[in-house]
Amino acid sequence: MSTERTSDLTKHDRWHVSSKKVRHGHRGTKTDFPLRNENQGANATRAQIETTASEGRADLVPLRFNLGARVLGISLDDKLAQGNSPETSRLLATRARVIVSMAERQALARNWLDVIVCARAPFAPLSPKVPIVRDRVIEAQYQIESLADALMAPLPTARGVAMARSLLSDGAGPIYNRACPIDLGSAIAEVIARLDPLNA
DSSP states (O other): OOGGGSOTTHHHHHTTOOSOOOOOOEETTEEOOOOOOOOOOSOBOOOOTTOBOBOSOOOOOOHHHHHHHHHTHHHHHHHHHTTOOGGGOHHHHHHHHHHHSHHHHHHHHHHHHHHHHHHHSOOOTTOOSOOOOHHHHHHTHHHHHHHHHHHTSSSOBHHHHHHHHHHHHBTTSTTTOTTOOSOHHHHHHHHHHHHSGGGO
8 A cells, every 4th residue: 555545534535424433323234423424415317227326406206205205325335236227116216316416425434434533533332333453444445435536526417426325334335344255345346336337
């Protein structure tokens, strides 16, 4: 690892990451990772192809769809991550709009960078947080920082954003489960590739 990547504060300062550590909790095979700012902003996108994020005015969405998109957020994120088109249902389309908003993507990028903070923090044996595979996260620090940058690109796809959310919250995945055979760096590289609308 090059010297410019040894400091985990470089990207964190730029993202204004607070010193507050990430809290984790169980949700079945998912961790209840605190994806901040679940606010549907005015910056949204039309739900088409994989739905690319374009800044603009969002169409008015009935309250029941907004509520459903939040209550069923994890399962809808998984469907989008698997390649289901937002056009297939109003709920998926609404969820896609939520997660590609600038506020949501900024929050997701900070949460990914917070994983590095947790990995480098002193070990606390009595902590109630779900433990992460520290060495795996530290080894993938460069990819995590690259993912945080990619999430701030002008036109990320809804599928790529959903993949980033699902990977971060998957309690059985490579971040939290040492027995998981998936290489974290490779998984993040795939997410970055999917964020590019040219790969849609």
